[in-house]
Amino acid sequence: MEIIRTIPALRAALRAAGGSVGFVPTMGAFHDGHASLMRRAREECDTVVVSLFVNPAQFPDRSVFEAYPRDEARDARIAGEQGVDLLFAPEAAEMYPDGFATEVRIDGPLSQTLIRSGLSGDGQLTGMCTVIVKLLNIVGPDIVYFGEKDLPHWIAVERMAGDLNVPAEIRVLPTVREADGLAMSSRNVHLGPHRARAACVPRALNAALAVVAEGGRDPRDARARALAELAAEGVDVEYFEILDGRTLCPVDDLATPAVVAIGARVGAVSLLDIARTAPPTHDAAAGRTTAAHVS
Ligand code: AMP
Numbered sequence: 001m002e003i004i005r006t007i008p009a010l011r012a013a014l015r016a017a018g019g020s021v022g023f024v025p026t027m028g029a030f031h032d033g034h035a036s037l038m039r040r041a042r043e044e045c046d047t048v049v050v051s052l053f054v055n056p057a058q059f060p061d062r063s064v065f066e067a068y069p070r071d072e073a074r075d076a077r078i079a080g081e082q083g084v085d086l087l088f089a090p091e092a093a094e095m096y097p098d099g100f101a102t103e104v105r106i107d108g109p110l111s112q113t114l115i116r117s118g119l120s121g122d123g124q125l126t127g128m129c130t131v132i133v134k135l136l137n138i139v140g141p142d143i144v145y146f147g148e149k150d151l152p153h154w155i156a157v158e159r160m161a162g163d164l165n166v167p168a169e170i171r172v173l174p175t176v177r178e179a180d181g182l183a184m185s186s187r188n189v190h191l192g193p194h195r196a197r198a199a200c201v202p203r204a205l206n207a208a209l210a211v212v213a214e215g216g217r218d219p220r221d222a223r224a225r226a227l228a229e230l231a232a233e234g235v236d237v238e239y240f241e242i243l244d245g246r247t248l249c250p251v252d253d254l255a256t257p258a259v260v261a262i263g264a265r266v267g268a269v270s271l272l273d274i275a276r277t278a279p280p281t282h283d284a285a286a287g288r289t290t291a292a293h294v295s
Helices: 007-017 032-044 062-067 072-081 108-116 122-139 151-163 186-190 196-213 219-232
Strands: 002-004 021-026 047-052 086-088 143-147 169-173 236-243 259-266 269-276 281-283 288-290
Touching (some): 002 007, 007 047, 007 122, 021 032, 032 072, 032 169, 047 072, 108 151, 151 169, 196 219, 196 269
Parallel strands (some): 021 143, 047 086
Antiparallel strands (some): 259 269
């Protein structure tokens, strides 16, 4: 695997490689969630590019940016083990040279819902969209991979890519979890003594999904059950939403497939996680009913 720092060097390496390109944008601090995206890209594409860039424009709070975990040597080893070909790790000045003056800002109901519900800050969304468009223009991938957990990212990127005619296909892959259900995240290292309590977030998602599995139709029941799980651990709820997964409009009937999104502050860490609701399916041959569940 080659580590590349500049845009011209990356373009030259991609020209030399030829074939299809799979791309995984990241901010590093790799765990198995990132690795799962890299492995899928390896299966599906001739050349796999991973970007490692802690994007300053995405952090309204400078101290959170400074504290973001960084260990390039470890990340490079993990990416190499997944068969990544090119690790693009630019300095900030390579991405934002002097005079940089352009932003990509999503407007309309989708971004308003993300911002109003607290799923994303305005500046954060714009910073993320701007860097993703830059990276897509630099890499020119056939397929770009995102994790389902970070709903504001992929939903905004899907909108933007459609609006701006970005030719890449967008793949959203399932969330990889720890044994107790906690979604893997680079933020988890900051949980410290609160780590065990953090498992109430996937438990809360499952409590909401259980209402759907039982045939419940009222989102308020799902909300009440989920919030009870979070309250039992005394965590601060930053948002709890049950939304149509395409439009992000709140659903008023759980018969509609939806996304349950939770933002919760555990200790000093804001955790976010989502799950998709689906009506239970019955396999008559196996005599078994299966309902959506995160594990
Ligand atoms: P980040 O480095 O946090 O910006 O994440 C880079 C990509 O990895 C994003 O598309 C995330 O959604 C994805 N990702 C992060 N955590 C997980 C996880 N637990 N499972 C699957 N994908 C993940």
